[in-house]
Amino acid sequence: MDDETHAPVTVIGLGLMGRAPAGALLAAGHPTTVWNRTTSKADQLVAGGARLAPTVDDALVASPLTIICLTDYRAVHDLLGANDVALGGTTLVNLTSGSSTQARDTARWAGQRGARYLDGAVMAIPSTIGTAEAVIPHSGPEEDCQAHEPTLRALGTVTHLGADHGLAALYDVAGLTMMWGVLNAWLQGTALLRTAGVDAATYAPFARRLAVGVAGWLPGYAEQVDRGRFPAEVSALETDARAMAHVVEESEALGVNAELPKLIKAMADRAIAAGHGGEQYPVLIEEFGKPGNG
Known part of the structure; x- marks a missing residue:
């Protein structure tokens, strides 16, 4: 390919998350063509040097690489299927x-129309796009990711997850569960401490140290999950379940919502009933891997 250092690129879709990549590409020196149904959203980018394409077709032929950031996959199919x-x-x-299914279906759909296709996930907020802090994983053929890596690096940290087009969407959802899990646990703890007059700002540094410590357990726990064996090297699940009961009881006694700890304890109780009480906490992967009861 030609030198990709300042290769031309097209961006379709200029919502908050679409404008950020376009701006980062411009800042990195890439000739950038943009298109959006509401053309006024391109005004600032055009003032910064972007070219506004009059049609979607014109936008696509302007560059060898087109980045799409629309509301959903239906919008992608409707726009590009004309x-x-x-x-x-x-x-x-x-x-x-x-979803991962939509990503795989869209990859096949694009391939049938002669396009090469990578699916990506923006695991960042718009203000971090263009910095190493922005993690934007991609999935699909590795050669396609490598071919355009110099351009994609203008958006943030480039990570190729694998040839399965659905992986980026799955990592995105897995990342959301981590984010909400940490935030919900912090909010639960904050609600408990507020009953004693401790404010969130006081608890936050303590909670952060705990979160970092727990994150350090993950590699060892991952080995247990991948082996499918869960020896109780630190604590048995039945011991953890007693601690969960304590969280539920304290929450209810203080008038704090106990739905979250009750949910986790219910899962632990099912695992214990199935004979896993003497194993370590990661054995709950068996419960997380089952369909819900709702």
Whole structure:
């Protein structure tokens, strides 16, 4: 390929998350073509040097690489599925949020129309796009990711997850569960401490140290999950369940919502009933891997 250091690129979709990549590409020196249904959203980018394409087809042929960031996968199909839109010869990097099934289906759909396709996930807030702090994993053919890596690096940290187009969407969802899990645990603890007059700002540094400590357990716990064996090297699940009961009881006694600890304890109780009480906490992967009861 030609030198990709300042290769031209197209960005389709200029919501908050679409404008950020376009701005980062411009800042990195890439000739950038943009398109959005509401053209006024491109004004600031055009003032900064971007070219506003009059049509989607014009936007696609302007660059060998097109980054798409729309509301959902249906919008992607509706926009690019029009009869006059030519996809042949272009590489699409779809940063639209959706499911792993939608990602795989869209990869097949794009391939049938002659396009190369990478699916991506923006695991960052708009203000971090263009910095190493922005993690934007991609999945699909590795050669396509490598071919455009110099351009994609302008957006943040480039990570290729594998050839399965659905992996980026799955990592995105897995990341969301981590984010909400940590935040919900912190909010539960904060609610408890507020009953004693301890404010959130006082608890936050303590909670952060705990979160970092727990994160350090993950590699060892991952080995147990992957082996499918869960020796109680630190604590048995039945011991952890007693601590969970304590959290539930204290929450209820203080008038704090106990739904979250009750949910986790219910899962632990099922695992104990199935004979796993003497094993270590990661044995709960068996419960997390089952369909819900709701």
